[in-house]
Amino acid sequence: ISEKLDVISIVEEIDQGIMKIAWRRYKCKEFRGQVIQYIITYCAERNCKDTTQSLNVSKDGRNYTIRGLAPAKYRLWVGAVSDAGRGPSRQIEFMIYKKQNFLGQNENESVAAAVGIALGILVVIALTIMVPYCLW
DSSP: OOSOOOEEEEOSSGGGTOEEEEEOOOOTTTOOSOEEEEEEEEEEGGGTTTOOEEEEEETTOOEEEEOOOOSEEEEEEEEEEETTEEOOOEEEEEEEOOOOOSSOSSHHHHHHHHHHHHHHHHHHHHHHHHHHHHHO
């Protein structure tokens, strides 16, 4: 194998620690042999020298979803292995972001905001009931 695969990353729930990658098959003019498997290797950029993960994907695979990724910048390589050996790998980089809560930047702020909203609603309801009662 002399050509790198065409690899794309598909953003799916990138704040949930999930990244899907896909690649297309080699065309006949690019490849004369038989792919026996694909190898995906990835690492968090800050730990690439110490820790890499490798995954073997069957020859029929065209995509793979990696789950359980912590927030970080990642490097990922995808390459095909043929009956003649391993070909060159295509490198991509991507980020997994920390999940952001709608009401605040962290759980404590979200809880405080939710309590504040709930108290505000209770005050409005109480005033709606109390004012007409007092006027009556």
